Amino acid sequence: MTEEAEDVLAIAGRWVAEGETVALATVVETWGSSPRPPGSRLAITASGRLAGSVSGGCIEGAVADVAREVMATGVPQLLSFGVTNECAWEVGLACGGTVTVFVEKLA
């Protein structure tokens, strides 16, 4: 697993303590040259705060949309994304990849 300078879980815990509604998105599977390995996390609040990442920035917006839904319903979702060549190029990759992300509410 990767070690992260930014402790996403600790930040998420602080946000919860502040009264925020928080969702966690976690990379569970990757194929091809996905930018972030399994276990990479993104924490997001209903108010729009972000910590960590699940890609090089390609899919965070789409994950955030789903996270809002998950925060409202409390029901986790499993998402699959193809990382486009164009976006993969932006994060320094020569070819695309696919990534599966699990999104859950921190209840």
Add this chain to the structure above:
Amino acid sequence: MRRALFEALQAERAAKRPVLLATRLADGAQALIADSGVHGDAVPEAIVAAAHQALRDDAARVVEHAGERWFLHPHNPPLRLIIVGAVHIAQGLATMAPPLGFAVTVIDPRRFFATAERFPGVTLDDRWPDEAMAALAPDRRSAVVTLTHDPKLDDPALDAALRTEAFYIGALGSRRTHAARLARLAALGHAPETLARIRGPVGLAIEAVTAAEIALAILAEIVGVRRGAALVARPLAEAAA
């Protein structure tokens, strides 16, 4: 993730105990798996066994069992970097290593060097290296680097490190210094293949000059060894020379 489970996960991490979060991807059923047992939702035995393997491998993965897919997410304690010698290069290492995921301890019984002013926020250990190393007990998630140039300090640390599973052992010093050091360690009973674990001269060959550059070279080599990079492979003959 339920609050109670989240808090239990954070408590295990704070206590620096290995713990794994298992999630059934179909419905989000979750449990923590640790040496102490399974806490949370029911988890099949096969998944518990796979979880312990994932913790040993330190790799997050999806495992399928009885038609159900589980995400196994290990949370191991931080990597450790144990530095012997509170010298200038150690200051660079202590600054650069934490963002790379290492908890740093600097061993130096010489109080003149090992001061909080020179190492703000760093764990300092003023015991003699043999004693400190016995207490710190490096494991296979630990790197050990000796920097003092003083055989009285470096040798006992290396002698101890070679008896552990530390994934990286490096010793500062020229080729000549290193050859003399290996001869002394051999006299302590270490076999050539054991001595070949010591990386000396330490660090990737990037023509480092300043203390910070040498620290960078050492950390680059540590990351390379941990990740199995071809760049850090050394011929055994050279390593043992």
